[in-house]
Amino acid sequence: xxxxxxxxxxxxRYGTTTALHAVSLEIADNxxxxxxxxxxxGKTTLLRCIAGFEDLNEGEIRLFGQDIARLDPNHRPVNTVxxxxxxxxxxxxxxxxxxxxxxxxxSLDDRRARAGRMLEMVHLSAFADRMxxxxxxxxxxxxxxxxxxAPEPKVLLLDEPLSxxxxxLRQAMRVELKTLQEETGITFxxxxxxxxxxxxxxxxxxxxSQGRVQQVGSAREIYEAPVNRFVADFIxxxxxxxxxxxxxxxxxxxxxxxxxxxxxxxxxxxSPGKHHLSIRPERLSLAKTGxxxxxxxxxxxxxxxxxxxxxxxxxxxIQVRLQNSARTEVPAPGTQVALHxxxxxxxxxxx
Amino acid sequence: MKGVRHYPGFLTMAVACLVILYAPLIVVTVYSFxxxxxxxxxxxxxxxxxxxxxxxxxxxxxxxxxxxSITIAVLAASAATTIAVAASLxxxxxxxxxxxxxxxxxxNLPLMVPEIxxxxxxxxxxxxxxxxxxxxxxLIAHIVFCIPFAYLPITARLQGIEDSYEQAxxxxxxxxxxxxxxxxxxxxxxxxISGFLLAFIISLDDFIITNFVKGAGMETLPTAIFGSVKxxxxxxxxxxxxxxxxxxxxxxxxxxxxxxxxxxxxS
Amino acid sequence: MAGLTPSGQGNGSGxxxxxxxxxxxxxxxxxxxxxxxxxxxxxxxxxxxxFRGGVIWDFTLASYDQFFLNRGLFGDEPPVIEWTYITIFxRSIWxxxxxxxxxxxxxxxxxxxxxxxxxxxRAIWLFLITIPYWVNLLIRTVSLKFLIRDNxxxxxxxxxLGLITDPLPLVNTNLAVQLGLFYSYLPxxxxxxxxxxxxxxxxxxxxxxxxxxxxxxxxxxxxxPVVKPxxxxxxxxxxxxxxxxxxxxxxxxxxxxxxxxSLIDEQFRGSQGNWPxxxxxxxxxxxxxxxxxxxxxRAQAREGAR
Numbered sequence: 001x002x003x004x005x006x007x008x009x010x011x012x013r014y015g016t017t018t019a020l021h022a023v024s025l026e027i028a029d030n031x032x033x034x035x036x037x038x039x040x041x042g043k044t045t046l047l048r049c050i051a052g053f054e055d056l057n058e059g060e061i062r063l064f065g066q067d068i069a070r071l072d073p074n075h076r077p078v079n080t081v082x083x084x085x086x087x088x089x090x091x092x093x094x095x096x097x098x099x100x101x102x103x104x105x106x107s108l109d110d111r112r113a114r115a116g117r118m119l120e121m122v123h124l125s126a127f128a129d130r131m132x133x134x135x136x137x138x139x140x141x142x143x144x145x146x147x148x149x150a151p152e153p154k155v156l157l158l159d160e161p162l163s164x165x166x167x168x169l170r171q172a173m174r175v176e177l178k179t180l181q182e183e184t185g186i187t188f189x190x191x192x193x194x195x196x197x198x199x200x201x202x203x204x205x206x207x208x209s210q211g212r213v214q215q216v217g218s219a220r221e222i223y224e225a226p227v228n229r230f231v232a233d234f235i236x237x238x239x240x241x242x243x244x245x246x247x248x249x250x251x252x253x254x255x256x257x258x259x260x261x262x263x264x265x266x267x268x269x270x271s272p273g274k275h276h277l278s279i280r281p282e283r284l285s286l287a288k289t290g291x292x293x294x295x296x297x298x299x300x301x302x303x304x305x306x307x308x309x310x311x312x313x314x315x316x317x318i319q320v321r322l323q324n325s326a327r328t329e330v331p332a333p334g335t336q337v338a339l340h341x342x343x344x345x346x347x348x349x350x351x
Numbered sequence: 352m353k354g355v356r357h358y359p360g361f362l363t364m365a366v367a368c369l370v371i372l373y374a375p376l377i378v379v380t381v382y383s384f385x386x387x388x389x390x391x392x393x394x395x396x397x398x399x400x401x402x403x404x405x406x407x408x409x410x411x412x413x414x415x416x417x418x419x420s421i422t423i424a425v426l427a428a429s430a431a432t433t434i435a436v437a438a439s440l441x442x443x444x445x446x447x448x449x450x451x452x453x454x455x456x457x458x459n460l461p462l463m464v465p466e467i468x469x470x471x472x473x474x475x476x477x478x479x480x481x482x483x484x485x486x487x488x489x490l491i492a493h494i495v496f497c498i499p500f501a502y503l504p505i506t507a508r509l510q511g512i513e514d515s516y517e518q519a520x521x522x523x524x525x526x527x528x529x530x531x532x533x534x535x536x537x538x539x540x541x542x543x544i545s546g547f548l549l550a551f552i553i554s555l556d557d558f559i560i561t562n563f564v565k566g567a568g569m570e571t572l573p574t575a576i577f578g579s580v581k582x583x584x585x586x587x588x589x590x591x592x593x594x595x596x597x598x599x600x601x602x603x604x605x606x607x608x609x610x611x612x613x614x615x616x617x618s
Numbered sequence: 619m620a621g622l623t624p625s626g627q628g629n630g631s632g633x634x635x636x637x638x639x640x641x642x643x644x645x646x647x648x649x650x651x652x653x654x655x656x657x658x659x660x661x662x663x664x665x666x667x668x669f670r671g672g673v674i675w676d677f678t679l680a681s682y683d684q685f686f687l688n689r690g691l692f693g694d695e696p697p698v699i700e701w702t703y704i705t706i707f708x709r710s711i712w713x714x715x716x717x718x719x720x721x722x723x724x725x726x727x728x729x730x731x732x733x734x735x736x737x738x739x740r741a742i743w744l745f746l747i748t749i750p751y752w753v754n755l756l757i758r759t760v761s762l763k764f765l766i767r768d769n770x771x772x773x774x775x776x777x778x779l780g781l782i783t784d785p786l787p788l789v790n791t792n793l794a795v796q797l798g799l800f801y802s803y804l805p806x807x808x809x810x811x812x813x814x815x816x817x818x819x820x821x822x823x824x825x826x827x828x829x830x831x832x833x834x835x836x837x838x839x840x841x842x843p844v845v846k847p848x849x850x851x852x853x854x855x856x857x858x859x860x861x862x863x864x865x866x867x868x869x870x871x872x873x874x875x876x877x878x879x880s881l882i883d884e885q886f887r888g889s890q891g892n893w894p895x896x897x898x899x900x901x902x903x904x905x906x907x908x909x910x911x912x913x914x915x916r917a918q919a920r921e922g923a924r
Contacts, residue, residue, distance in 0.1 A: 053518050072632070073521035074530075080522045086515035090537045099533075100523030151523065355823035356734035358833060364727035365743070371724075372750045372804060375761035378771050382764070391769045434643045441640035444633035454641055457648050465862030465907055467879045468659075469652065471900045474886060475662050475893065476655035478672075495651045498644065527632040556754045559864050559879075563886065573756045580869065584764050592757040599752045607745065 002064070004029040004155055004187040005050065010059035010069075012045055012211075019045040021211040022059065027155075027189060028204070029064075032181045034190045036198040037208035038234065043191045046208070047157050050189065051080045063154060074103070079148035081158040085140050087132035093143050094119065094128040100151040118146040121180075138169045145177075149184065156181075158190045162197060174201050195235050199223065207231050225268075228351045232278040239279040239318050245272045245348065253348055259314035261291045263341060268348045276349045281307070281321040283345030286331065290338030294318060296331050306330060310337070376596060383589035390586055400590040407587060409579070416575035420555055423490050423571065428550035431497035432505070435546055436539070438498075439506040440531075444514065461496040469496065470563035477564060484566030492564050493554045500553045501546035508542025541609050548606045552599065656904075663897035673893050681898035703881070707902070710878040713792070713867075714860035717799035718807075721856045722849065725807030729848075732808075733815035744812070751805035759865045762801055766794060766870075790872030798866030806855035814848025847918070854914050858907055878903050 005027040012020040019042050027033045035043040048054045050061055052073035061069040068076050079100065087096050097118050101111035119125045122142035132140055141161060148156055158177075162170045178201045181188045192198055198205050199219040206216045207230075215227045226232035229240060246254045246262075253267040255277065265277075282305075294310040297317075306328065308320040318339065322328055331337055383401075387394025404413060438458060442451070461469065473492050477484055516538060520530035536543075558573040565574060572595070579588055633640065666676040683689075688700035732743040750758065766772050766788040773785040788794050822844065826836040842849070864879035871877070878899065885896025 051518070051522055053521075072527075073518065074524045074526060076522075078522075080519065082515045082519055084513070084515065086513065086519040088516060088519070088534055088538075099520070099525075103520075103524035103529065147519075147523070355820055355827055355833075355836065358727070358730065358837065361727040361731040364724055365731040368724050368728040368804065368808070369746060371801065372747070375758065375765045375801070376750070376753065378765050379757075379761040382771075390764070391774070434647060437640040438644040440633050441637045445637040445640070446634045448634075448637050454644070457653070458644060460648060460652055463907070463911060464652070464656065465858065465903055467862045467864055467882050468656070468900045468904045468907075471882060471886065471896060472655035472659040473651065475659050475897065476651070479658055491651055495647055498648065521632070530632075552752055556756075558756050573754065576756055576760070580760050580763075584760060584767075588760065589764070592754075592760065595754050595757055599754065600749055603745070603749050603752045 002029045003027070003062075004031070004064060005189070006062040006065075007046075007050075008060045008062070010046065010049060010061065011057045012042075012049060012054060013057050019211050020049070020056075023208075023211070023213055025206060025213060025216070027187060029187055030185050031203045032178060032188045032190065032201055034192060034198040034202035034205045035208055036192055036195060036205050036234075038193055041208040042211040043193075043208050044159060045211075047080075047159055047189065047191045050155075051078060051157050052076045077153055078155040078157055079151060079153040081141075081144045081148045081156065081161045083159045083161065084164060085132075085144040085161075087140055087143055087147070089132055092129050092131060093124065093135070096132065096143060097147045097150050100147065104151060115146075115150055118150045119143075121149075122146045137165050138173070141165060141173065145180070149180075149186070153186065155187045155189060158188060160191055160193070162192070163194075170197075177201060199235075207234065209234070225347065226278060226349065227268075229276050229278075229349050232276075232347070232349055237281055237319065237321075239281060239284075240349075241277045241279065241316055241318075243275055243277045243348075245270055245275050247272055255346075255348065257292065257314075258316055259292075259312055263346060265344070265346045265348055269350055270348050276351070278347045278349055279318070279341065279345055281319040283342045284318070284320045285322070285340045285342065286320070287338040287340040290340055292339040292341070294337060294339050296333050296335050296337060298333055299330055310339070379589050380593045380596065383586065383593040385586060385589075388586070390584060390589075400586040401594075403587045404590050404594070409587060412570065413572070413575055413591065416570040416572045419486065419489075419570065420572040423486070423493055424551045424554040426490055427493035427497050427554045428501070428547050430494045431501040431550045432543060432547045434494070435498055435501035435505050435550075436543060439502060439509050443506060443509045458502055459499050462499050466496075466559045470560040473560065474563045484564050485569050488564045488566070489561055489569070489571065492560050493557065496557070496560065497550035497554055501550040504545035504549060505539065505542045508539055508545075512538050541612060544609045545606050548602050548609075552602055555598075659897045660901055662894055663901050665894045665897075667892045667894050669889070681892075681894040684895060685898055685902065703899070706876055706881050707878060707906075709876075710861055711906070713795060713799060713877065714857050714863075717796055717803065717860045718853050718857045720796070720800045721804050721807040722853060725804060725852060726811055726849070729808045729811035730815050733812050733818075747805055747808050747812075751809070755802055756865055759798055759802065759869050762798055763789065763794075763869055766797070789870060790875070792871070792875050794870040795867050795875045795877070798870040799860045799863055802863065802866055803856040803859060806859075807852040810851040810855065811845065811848045814845040814851075818845055850914060850917055854910065858910060861907065862903055 003026050005025070007023060007025040009022040009024055010020050011018070011022055023042070023046060035046060037043045045054060049056050049069075052068070052071060052075075056069050059069070060067045063076070063078065088099065091099070094112070094115050098111040098115040101114055106114065116125065116128065119128055122145055124139060124142055124146070127135060127139065127143075132143065135143065141164075144161065162173055165173060174197060177188070177190075190198075190201065202219060204216060204218060205222055207214045207222055209230050215222055215231045217225075222231060223235055226235060232238050233240060241258065243258070244256045246256055248254075248267050248271065251267055252264055253270060255263050255265055255275075257263065257277075286308075292312070294312050296308055296310050298309040300307040300309070302324075304324055306322045306324050308322065308331070310318050310320060312318060320339065382390065384396050384398070385393055386397035386399060404410065438454075442455065442458075445451075464472075469492075473488075474484070477488050482488055512535070516534050517530045520534040521527070525533065556573065557571075558577060561571050562574050562577070565571065570578070572591075576588060576591060579585065662673060663681050664677050664679065665673040666678050666680065668674050684700070685703050686700060687697040689695055689697050728747070732740055732747065735743060764770060766786075768785040768787075768789065772788075773782075776782050777785065788797075818841065822840050823836050826840045827833075831839065862879050863877065864883060867875055867877040868880055868883075882896050882899050882903070884890075885892045885899065
């Protein structure tokens with residue numbers, strides 16, 4: 001598989017604040033690639049640098065091998081779906097979709113035909129002569145997609161395009177976007193702060209924080225094998241406990257939990273000493289007996305799940321998720337239970 | 352129980368405010384239709400003074416003055432609007448640059464300096480550089496003081512337009528000029544029209560500065576009216592006043608409608 | 619994210635690269651035809667007057683001397699303070715200040731009333747207040763003169779009704795000038811206060827009422843301090859043009875109501891004029907206005923710092 005975008009030590013500063021700290025990233029061709037992180041992490045800045053709306057202070061951005069970092073946006077064969085769509089309010093839907101084609105010199109007939117096909121693809125043919133303001137949010141979203149895809153860009157950039165839609169629509173659009181990406185074979189670079197969005201659509205995800213890429217991997221990799229506390233904490237829910245690594249035996253580490261309970265887990269490049277351990281709440285279960293004893297403090301009913309807030313005898317708070325089924329016994333607050341760690345449930349973090 | 356928004360007497364004040372503002376204008380409008388030659392007595396309804404404005408003994412003078420006023424207002428407002436559009440692009444879209452606050456002060460300077468001071472300074476300047484006062488000097492002076500008036504609504508409009516529209520255009524292969532002409536300018540248009548109308552009215556209105564830099568024999572409508580009023584208020588002046596009043600009302604309504612349309616095109 | 623990339627900070631719109639050419643026409647027009655003339659005027663105020671209107675390039679303090687000091691008919695007596703021009707300036711400041719206060723007294727309730735209307739009638743009220751702002755000032759002043767003159771539509775009915783025997787002596791008085799200034803600049807007071815009241819959070823008044831403040835105490839303690847920036851802006855917008863006003867004193871006033879505007883104007887009329895003295899008077903007026911504007915800027919800065 002070839003590389004669509006290669007970013008090498010990209011640095012972006014605004015005055016004294018640094019938005020991107022030497023970010024390097026490779027994005028494969030024909031992939032759905034997501035930049036995920038909390039607001040202010042630099043993901044949108046990175047996207048805008050690829051689009052050409054911001055100039056990098058240092059570094060390069062290669063598009064299929066060609067350095068585009070110093071080109072104006074209109075000379076970059078990438079197109080953007082803007083967060084609030086930025087549909088030209090004084091043009092009809094069809095004129096909006098045909099705009100890029102007009103700019104690259106496609107003849108009137110051709111661009112009408114192509115814009116028409118794009119509208120067909122997003123199921124909006126009937127709305128070609130409407131003004132953007134006459135459309136619903138979801139329809140505007142699809143026009144923005146059609147407009148950005150019409151000039152057949154090499155890469156499509158999407159800046160939190162679903163954030164303005166309501167939940168139901170957002171879920172439907174996720175599927176539609178993924179399908180569109182697979183059908184067109186165009187590389188999508190998608191920016192979001194919504195981890196669920198990222199996990200459901202992406203082939204690969206780059207988790208960003210404070211202007212740095214923290215981890216790049218598939219959805220499964222970043223969820224199951226977070227490399228640091230930030231990723232573990234940001235993706236899904238987790239229990240972070242401070243533990244002591246007593247010694248390393250090959251790929252395995254002997255870890256002492258607070259209270260003296262000893263477990264074995266993957267070393268993940270750690271060395272003996274203090275570390276953090278990440279335990280996903282759904283990988284914990286209740287047992288009749290065991291060494292890890294906790295008191296139930298509160299039971300929260302979540303519909304599909306039950307969330308138990310417990311406290312170890314050593315004082316650490318631990319969350320447990322149980323599936324809500326008819327057979328689930330709900331312990332009363334105050335009762336003592338033993339927590340059972342599934343195989344591989346705990347993950348040692350490097351920092 | 353009335354809400355916290357209510358204050359007794361404020362309605363009376365507001366009505367008084369309107370009465371004060373409108374009473375003189377209404378009285379003049381009514382008397383402009385007075386058939387009598389005397390301005391004191393009412394002689395029945397008549398259009399005669401409107402006829403007098405166009406055909407009476409003073410008609411050539413007022414026609415020439417009106418022509419000067421209108422052409423100067425159109426030229427000055429056009430020039431000021433063009434300059435203001437360029438300036439607002441630099442001020443709003445140009446990011447931070449050296450001299451930005453100085454430029455801001457410069458644009459607003461014509462509003463800060465009292466009119467009579469501007470008038471004196473401009474007259475001194477033109478006479479010092481040996482420029483003969485007349486049409487040209489009026490036009491130049493008008494362009495200068497119209498700039499901030501055109502700048503205000505244009506900037507207000509431009510500030511409300513997200514730069515993502517232009518970025519979308521650039522992203523879709525438009526050059527900077529195309530992005531301006533095809534996307535930004537149409538979106539700015541309500542502000543540009545408002546700016547033009549405001550500058551036009553301000554130019555048409557001006558008396559003090561014009562009176563200083565007009566030179567002998569040159570008249571605009573306000574200076575002609577002033578000259579005539581100095582000899583006493585005559586009925587034909589009231590007819591002219593009423594017509595100018597109508598033009599002003601037309602312009603406010605126009606600018607109001609333009610803004611309404613502008614708000615609708617904004618998503 | 620938006621916090622890091624404020625509107626217009628990117629190069630996407632590309633105007634950063636052409637800031638100088640875009641601003642050049644503004645710099646040239648205002649620089650050459652306003653800044654330069656004002657500087658030249660400052661120089662002129664130190665030149666010697668020529669008799670047929672004009673100047674001789676001999677530097678002297680004569681104009682300022684003439685403004686502030688009296689050295690007798692032949693200029694050889696010990697100088698005493700010359701009150702003529704100081705009195706004219708003082709009267710102008712006084713008139714402008716009173717006009718500002720009257721505008722405030724009527725303008726604030728009006729602005730408040732408009733801002734508290736439901737949207738539809740608010741639009742109509744605003745529209746009505748705005749129209750006079752767009753009407754030619756000369757025409758408005760002439761109209762006012764027509765209304766208040768001795769045999770005008772104000773006095774005639776009052777006399778016909780027998781309420782007064784002689785016409786109210788309005789024209790050519792200080793009162794007429796006062797009325798003219800007030801009438802000229804009233805919209806300038808209403809609009810900025812309206813803008814401030816419109817942004818006012820009425821829950822503050824409700825909170826004050828809840829804490830036992832009466833309507834008028836609330837107005838004084840809560841409303842006025844909060845909308846103060848709008849009030850100050852309105853006062854500046856009325857005071858500054860009133861100070862240099864020419865039309866209202868010239869058309870409505872008489873010899874006793876001479877104001878700065880007329881004094882300056884007179885210095886540039888025909889061969890009787892005295893350009894350096896006119897320039898000096900204009901310089902003094904501009905200094906006064908600059909002082910007022912500096913107070914305003916400082917008040918704004920303090921407001922912004924809070």
